[in-house]
Amino acid sequence: MTEPGAIVVSEADSAALVNRELAFEAVRDAFLCLSDGSGQLNPVVMAPGITAGDTFSLKSGSASAAGLLGFKCGAYFTGADALDLPRHSSNTLLLDPVSGRLQAIVGASEVNCYRTAAANAVAAKTLAREDASRLTVVGAGHQAWYEINALAAQFELEQINIVSRNASRAQALADSLNQEPGDVAVMLLAAEEAIPLADLLVTVTTAREPLFPAELVQSGTHVSAMGADQVGKQELPVELLNRASLFADLPEQSLRVGEFQHVADEGSEGRMEITLLGDVLAGKAAGRKAREEITVFDSSGVALQDLFVARRILDAYLSQTGAAE
Amino acid sequence: MTEPGAIVVSEADSAALVNRELAFEAVRDAFLCLSDGSGQLNPVVMAPGITAGDTFSLKSGSASAAGLLGFKCGAYFTGADALDLPRHSSNTLLLDPVSGRLQAIVGASEVNCYRTAAANAVAAKTLAREDASRLTVVGAGHQAWYEINALAAQFELEQINIVSRNASRAQALADSLNQEPGDVAVMLLAAEEAIPLADLLVTVTTAREPLFPAELVQSGTHVSAMGADQVGKQELPVELLNRASLFADLPEQSLRVGEFQHVADEGSEGRMEITLLGDVLAGKAAGRKAREEITVFDSSGVALQDLFVARRILDAYLSQTGAAE
Numbered sequence: 001m002t003e004p005g006a007i008v009v010s011e012a013d014s015a016a017l018v019n020r021e022l023a024f025e026a027v028r029d030a031f032l033c034l035s036d037g038s039g040q041l042n043p044v045v046m047a048p049g050i051t052a053g054d055t056f057s058l059k060s061g062s063a064s065a066a067g068l069l070g071f072k073c074g075a076y077f078t079g080a081d082a083l084d085l086p087r088h089s090s091n092t093l094l095l096d097p098v099s100g101r102l103q104a105i106v107g108a109s110e111v112n113c114y115r116t117a118a119a120n121a122v123a124a125k126t127l128a129r130e131d132a133s134r135l136t137v138v139g140a141g142h143q144a145w146y147e148i149n150a151l152a153a154q155f156e157l158e159q160i161n162i163v164s165r166n167a168s169r170a171q172a173l174a175d176s177l178n179q180e181p182g183d184v185a186v187m188l189l190a191a192e193e194a195i196p197l198a199d200l201l202v203t204v205t206t207a208r209e210p211l212f213p214a215e216l217v218q219s220g221t222h223v224s225a226m227g228a229d230q231v232g233k234q235e236l237p238v239e240l241l242n243r244a245s246l247f248a249d250l251p252e253q254s255l256r257v258g259e260f261q262h263v264a265d266e267g268s269e270g271r272m273e274i275t276l277l278g279d280v281l282a283g284k285a286a287g288r289k290a291r292e293e294i295t296v297f298d299s300s301g302v303a304l305q306d307l308f309v310a311r312r313i314l315d316a317y318l319s320q321t322g323a324a325e
Numbered sequence: 326m327t328e329p330g331a332i333v334v335s336e337a338d339s340a341a342l343v344n345r346e347l348a349f350e351a352v353r354d355a356f357l358c359l360s361d362g363s364g365q366l367n368p369v370v371m372a373p374g375i376t377a378g379d380t381f382s383l384k385s386g387s388a389s390a391a392g393l394l395g396f397k398c399g400a401y402f403t404g405a406d407a408l409d410l411p412r413h414s415s416n417t418l419l420l421d422p423v424s425g426r427l428q429a430i431v432g433a434s435e436v437n438c439y440r441t442a443a444a445n446a447v448a449a450k451t452l453a454r455e456d457a458s459r460l461t462v463v464g465a466g467h468q469a470w471y472e473i474n475a476l477a478a479q480f481e482l483e484q485i486n487i488v489s490r491n492a493s494r495a496q497a498l499a500d501s502l503n504q505e506p507g508d509v510a511v512m513l514l515a516a517e518e519a520i521p522l523a524d525l526l527v528t529v530t531t532a533r534e535p536l537f538p539a540e541l542v543q544s545g546t547h548v549s550a551m552g553a554d555q556v557g558k559q560e561l562p563v564e565l566l567n568r569a570s571l572f573a574d575l576p577e578q579s580l581r582v583g584e585f586q587h588v589a590d591e592g593s594e595g596r597m598e599i600t601l602l603g604d605v606l607a608g609k610a611a612g613r614k615a616r617e618e619i620t621v622f623d624s625s626g627v628a629l630q631d632l633f634v635a636r637r638i639l640d641a642y643l644s645q646t647g648a649a650e
Binding site: 001002003005006008010011012040042043045046047048049050051054056058060061062064067069071073075076077079080082083084085087089091093095096097098099100101102105107109 | 326327328330331333335336337365367368370371372373374375376379381383385386387389392394396398400401402404405407408409410412414416418420421422423424425426427430432434
């Protein structure tokens with residue numbers, strides 16, 4: 001047999017194929033596979049580029065039951081500015097689980113925004129009160145739109161409050177939500193006003209210290225902390241974690257580089273329970289136990305999410321182009 | 326700007342473009358870049374496949390002066406047998422050093438055989454006696470042909486001795502060398518006969534214990550140990566290392582997973598000197614100091630070799646297809 005060639009799904013093609021439903025289902029599969037033991041994650045490589053500050057990462061894994069194997073190569077390069085390209089870019093590479101050959105290269109930059117927001121949506125759908133209708137988002141960067149969009153598909157939102165130190169970015173985000181008058185109210189508020197209003201509270205920043213005091217968060221709120229993914233990053237006050245039920249895509253990683261690094265001692269020593277979200281989805285662990293409970297989900301990101309999303313994009317691409325898989 | 330697409334150089338194309346001169350020059354550049362400080366290597370990922378025993382690896386690095394950045398994805402999958410494909414396969418992926426985008430995907434399975442043999446050829450050319458003419462190779466697996474072929478380009482060989490426990494494989498290798506009668510004598514010999522004859526001694530096996538006793542190796546021999554690249558592998562007797570001058574592509578890696586792991590204490594504690602081959606090429610360190618000296622080069626393989634080879638393959642591909650880089 002001659003060596004098979006890899007299928008290339010360009011960034012433009014994958015960006016056209018991805019949508020929030022596809023991402024939601026794929027990320028849900030990834031969470032479940034972390035619960036059923038069929039998921040395998042390998043050590044992450046964080047590598048420097050050539051210009052100081054540039055980095056690329058290799059995040060690999062496999063899902064045996066799904067026959068999925070591969071890795072995401074993510075990059076953050078400041079030189080992209082001069083080319084009028086985003087600094088962040090990603091590709092997910094799938095290997096054939098039988099032959100080990102490169103099966104597909106899937107552009108994953110736009111896909112990555114959907115995938116991260118889908119993790120939030122799956123977690124919120126699983127942990128928040130069903131009738132949650134007031135969303136507060138802290139952070140108005142590129143990712144915030146995707147987070148709001150993903151939650152809007154799962155909840156009947158009546159109110160979206162945006163908190164940002166950058167007023168013009170917050171205004172641009174509000175404008176981009178294209179709300180119909182009288183349907184969803186989008187407001188730009190200070191944290192002191194917006195946090196107590198939230199049924200759903202999403203933090204999506206690169207903060208390195210708590211974004212607000214713990215006492216602003218009302219009983220019954222679900223919090224998705226999307227930002228922390230490195231040592232030193234922090235969005236939530238420790239006092240909030242102390243009075244909440246904690247969930248994570250991968251507890252071990254959350255304790256190391258995610259939001260829960262700031263309660264790592266309590267977490268590792270078992271004085272604070274952190275539940276694998278996949279276990280809640282699989283019915284092995286409880287999610288929200290009471291209406292008044294505060295639930296906190298920390299997303300630090302796992303390669304399995306990328307693999308499951310890339311597989312669905314590849315399937316959609318092949319079915320569109322008429323090729324049999 | 327729209328997202329640029331990656332250039333795909335298929336396995337068939339790269340196999341047609343690679344040759345021993347290209348590999349020799351590229352690997353030489355990689356050795357030099359390890360000496361001048363412009364090379365960066367990241368931790369290696371060794372990952373399991375889905376079937377027990379299958380593995381894939383991600384070996385990444387960069388060469389700042391050369392503007393090279395990327396990684397090799399290597400795989401060993403037993404399921405390839407059923408598809409009539411080799412178990413080993415590799416692809417090297419280059420990233421654009423400015424934008425971080427995936428620049429090229431270069432099939433690297435055949436290329437990898439040339440690249441590994443080129444490391445041997447560069448080392449032997451640098452460390453062996455100039456008039457070395459008798460080559461003994463221990464091991465008659467797939468890689469042996471490439472090793473012999475690469476050395477034959479650098480030395481005026483009169484004699485090639487093949488040592489293998491597998492007589493039919495050894496015979497097949499001898500036949501494949503296509504020697505012209507009276508030009509180079511190819512013989513299948515036992516280690517006791519073949520080792521003492523060698524000016525150049527190459528071990529290219531998956532052995533986990535010494536292949537021959539140290540006293541068989543004559544003064545003045547250059548030894549290239551190509552096999553050991555994992556904890557537990559070993560081709561040479563420790564007594565040989567004790568009386569030889571030692572060189573490596575990457576001393577730290579050789580002490581950890583290469584041939585020199587078996588003298589790791591002596592090496593790490595400075596009681597045994599291991600010289601970076603790149604330093605010899607750059608004129609910063611001495612190579613062979615006397616005709617009677619035994620020199621040993623351990624090749625454990627570094628990603629920079631793959632990146633420099635892939636760059637040259639890509640350049641050749643682009644110049645062939647008429648595309649400007």
